[in-house]
Amino acid sequence: MKSTFLSQLAQRSNEPAISWLMRLTLDHPKLISLAAGFTDNNSLPVSQTLRLVEQILGGKKPGSSPLQYGSTAGDPDLRRLTAHDLALLDGHAEARIYSADRVLITNGSQQLLYLLSECLCDPGDIVLVEDPSYFVFFGIAQSHGLQCRGISMKDDGLDLDHLETRLSALKRKKQLHRVKMLYLVSYFQNPSGVTTSLKKKAEALAILRRYEKDAGHPIFLLEDAAYRELRFYGPDVPSALAIEGAAERVIYAGTYSKPFATGMRVGFGLLPKALFENVYRIKSNHDFGTSNLLQHIMARALASGEYEAHLADLHYRYARKAHAMTQALREYFPTEVEWLEPAGGLYVWARLPRRLKSGVKSDLFKSALKKNVLYVPGELCYADDPTRPRPNHEMRLSFGGATQQEIGEGIARLGRLMARSLEHKAVIRAIRAGKKSPVTSRKKVFTLLRGRK
């Protein structure tokens, strides 16, 4: 009997990179993981959550609702508070776009990304993504048979010229009708750490709009703001919702997982009206609503000020840990390695010299694992886009889960491996060029060459 019982979707669903990384962690119990997007275990709001649950359940008589089914779209208080807080963040308290009836509560923002992919895209459809971008999104896209097309990044976000070039090429190839959305991780991007300015978001939206006529339908801007509230330096940037005409084109995906507790898995979307009902229906089929208990906890956290207070604490912690990481990078990484000083989020994105490969099959990745250090190879953060080679010389380094001591030690080990590898390469190049090796001892050269096999 052939094993043809799996659907097309199941056949397309690969093992998620995250599972593979987690297995590596389990197989190496002494591992320093700079890979996981975990938040700091010591930062988790344990006493706060207990207090909130006591307030929610302790004061009430039996018969109250946190333990009953809620409605599919979410708890009315949480929807209202979410819309309200978003309006305040964006400085647009009066604008009608920040309306509770556009808010859908989801199981983390991940579920929203899934629902939107289901709602907007058929197999073969195209999603424009940042190059690099959030690798778990690629898993969703892959399973739905979507084509991701990467848009280059600059240090301040999308390369708008490249966006324009992409779209006009797709127009020429009569593929524009396939383009459903542009996916932006706009705050302290996972993995690059880049924050996109409001101006750039507005320009990107304007570019999308110009191609809609040829596409024959709206092209949505999906703004994933997962890291927005993990900002420890500098001013906040308004979301794309603040752009003129955003109401029918911008989808805002937010979460309470990262800024409060990842173990909660409560996220949300603020959606254009034309989409809301459709996404809602799919959510209804998924689970007819996120856990009411979790929603009540989050609503209480927001209303009581516990959420804000916890954020302030998080900012302080992450600023220190980010500082520990960049200090270690300066101390231990070869000077050729480039990175952005993080102002928020959980990641530093390190660009190695191009001759130093960082991918899952690279010597560096393997030797790092032998030295019990794990990073996310940059190549995993690039969509499967046949129109460009996949870069293989970057790494995502998380300062979220590890302790400051682990960060220092992990970066030191990585730095030493890189230095050694660069030295190897210099020696080999010198030998090949017939030049005198910069390394004097013959024995050392042979050791180096042997180590390269």
Added chain:
Amino acid sequence: MKSTFLSQLAQRSNEPAISWLMRLTLDHPKLISLAAGFTDNNSLPVSQTLRLVEQILGGKKPGSSPLQYGSTAGDPDLRRLTAHDLALLDGHAEARIYSADRVLITNGSQQLLYLLSECLCDPGDIVLVEDPSYFVFFGIAQSHGLQCRGISMKDDGLDLDHLETRLSALKRKKQLHRVKMLYLVSYFQNPSGVTTSLKKKAEALAILRRYEKDAGHPIFLLEDAAYRELRFYGPDVPSALAIEGAAERVIYAGTYSKPFATGMRVGFGLLPKALFENVYRIKSNHDFGTSNLLQHIMARALASGEYEAHLADLHYRYARKAHAMTQALREYFPTEVEWLEPAGGLYVWARLPRRLKSGVKSDLFKSALKKNVLYVPGELCYADDPTRPRPNHEMRLSFGGATQQEIGEGIARLGRLMARSLEHKAVIRAIRAGKKSPVTSRKKVFTLLRGRK
């Protein structure tokens, strides 16, 4: 611009019947709802949950895991306890099928039904369902473009002859390769209240097996046991997992929502190994894991005995409420109406005389709503199966959410409406037949006729 941005799936996703029913509830604030599958608000484990959260969060130092991400498959303790308890329920504590590594924790069992539909079925594939069955499942099937084919029910479960006839007809039409699974709600079925015997489940599985060669792949038996633990009379029936050869064919879908707290939304599946990895990958794309906090609460509830104690309380409550409902049915419903005495679950399924329509467009449904009583019209519980007419003379009555007083009052109102409607029909038939009306007053006859418009 045409509005063609929606996917095929989104275009197929109808407004769920549940939303429509909930809206009716909101529009009629004085409504007695015998429709919702809600559990009894007064039965919710408020103090228990508070105690469990205190144990989980109170005793621990910051840094503990309930508030951190968990793993996609679920919390190891909850998976182990789930497998163990299932083995005990089935009386097969030693059997290897009850293994934690086959258990996937989901957002209610609803999510498992969704994941399985995604994993096994492409548009056009066929799912065999009980006739009637759980209407929310039809929404999932519809959105994925699946064809549901109804198998008639007897008072002890599936009509096996009909299952055989169906499969052989599908074989003749060369459609067997499309058949992916048989969906059974096997305990106190939603909506009919029927429990399927182990023997019948084994026979159904054997029948499916006989058609696998022609199908070219396994045909799975999906056993939805959502109401299993809401059993207040009689012995438990082992699940289909207890059948010889079940390991690679039976998918068991269970939940902690109904038996503990619907506001939790924690369900689970026990899956064949050949399926587990694939369903897991899709779950990983959905949300990479159910809330760790909720899972810790449930694991603690199971391990501490709070769960068992709460179940005993639930059984007592529901037995009383079921009794209140059947007593009211006997008192107020016309004698021609048939129902099964419930021994568990949340529903009574009432079969009216065929001439008395109960559907959403029926006089009975509308007049019931005017009298502030809501039931689930039986027609909603039948899949969209073009091979048979959709029955329209049944109603699902829930004793879950309503109070005993509401149950009595709601049933009384429905009974009076039915009696009146049957009287109308008798009068009209008599007039049409030219016989003397059983109703003596001319005025009353005209009133009745007018009322029928």
